[in-house]
Amino acid sequence: MSRTFSVPRGTDEPVEIKIAEPALRAQGLSLQTWTSSYVLANLLHKLHVDIPASDGAIPVLELGAGTGLVGLTAAALWNVPVVLTDLPPIVQALAGNIQLNASIVNGLVDCGSLDWAAPEHLTLQNGQTRSSHTNKASVILAADTVYSEEHPELLTKAILSWLADGSSSRLILTYAMRVAYLDQIRELWQLLEAGGLEAIAEGREQASVDDWDDECLCEWSVWRWKPRTDTKA
Template sequence: MVVDCMTRSFLVPRGSDVPLEIKIAEPALRAQGLSLTTWTSSFVLASLLHKLPVDFPPSSSPIQVLELGAGTGLVGLTAAALWNVPIVLTDLAPIVPGLAGNVKLNDSLVKDRVRCGSLDWAAPDNLTLQTGETYSADTSKACVILAADTVYSEEHPELLSKAILRWLDRGSSSRVILTYPLRVAYLDQIRQLWELLEAGGLEAIQEGREQASADDWDDEGLCEWSVWAWKRIQENGE
């Protein structure tokens, strides 16, 4: 059951004088004990996308960009507006209807480039779109994977890294772009995530920190971001 709903407009930089306006509805899902909230790190990542170089080689995959833990969809919607490629936003099944609603709110910006679905990080071989269609990680790899504020429990580093390594294409242009708030309680989990990604064959090729305005956000304002690529590709140019 959906109760209460607030619609917000986010002005996201895109490297020109006129920012993108992304509309986001944030309903409370009382029946599932969940809420859809746009966290600081999502806005930080969305605001960085226009600065980060990405390359999309020709591909037959229906998923050029995959967002994990999409929440309200701000990051993925921004990517769709900027990059003009097929994007799939994923989260837990109860979150997906809210995601789909936000895609519809921004239809004039993203057209038909964005789809929504559920992906279980504990069993990440397949994702199921809201339409019922299923994609397999064996045949539908993503060139870019996005994730913002997806590490907030002891289980998340292993689960998130498993999903990333399963769905990321092995090409030289493939990238993982992560952002997370530097909450003291989860710094150990962030370090563990880095270790697992490195053990899986990835390396951070760019990283930085951004401080969000305390006037605009109640969450931790200091966020760290990183861009990852396959080590083998970087070292050998294969």
């Protein structure tokens, strides 16, 4: 199936993102655009990010990109390079959606696989690797990445590994408020805070139940590193 999403970009005309959803499955889930990805894509034009120029850094990294709607939108709105990551079986589909939107993203988007259990390296589609030790990300995006008991710990591990140091770095999360995973969402917040991050903005958005058959109430949050305190006596 192929769909076109009209995503707002402030006062300008909306950007049209084309998304193909092939019949693929990974970890028991079909490859499709979930409600929270659409919600986050629609929020990006409202969220201010400061992405400094830095050799070797990844301006925007998306974890669990799925069909790539969020990362493609970020590239189109912010005009910065974006790396979409997901499980190996999904990467070819991501590459296809990058190609579908080539005229919009202007060569700014790449894709690859990243294992949250061992997140120090990601492998791009062309076989090149990027290391979290040398190629950290200024902004990390993650939509609908909490749907199992293991995900809070694994996702936190990947985030803490890749998010660049500095007061301008941001983590932007969105997830559907599914009753079955509310405990995992709370655990994710606790782990992120224990890892040195703090939420600086948050809110909830209700997607149209006529357009989506998933949970339509979604929560979003923006995170940064906690300011370091001066420990000098």
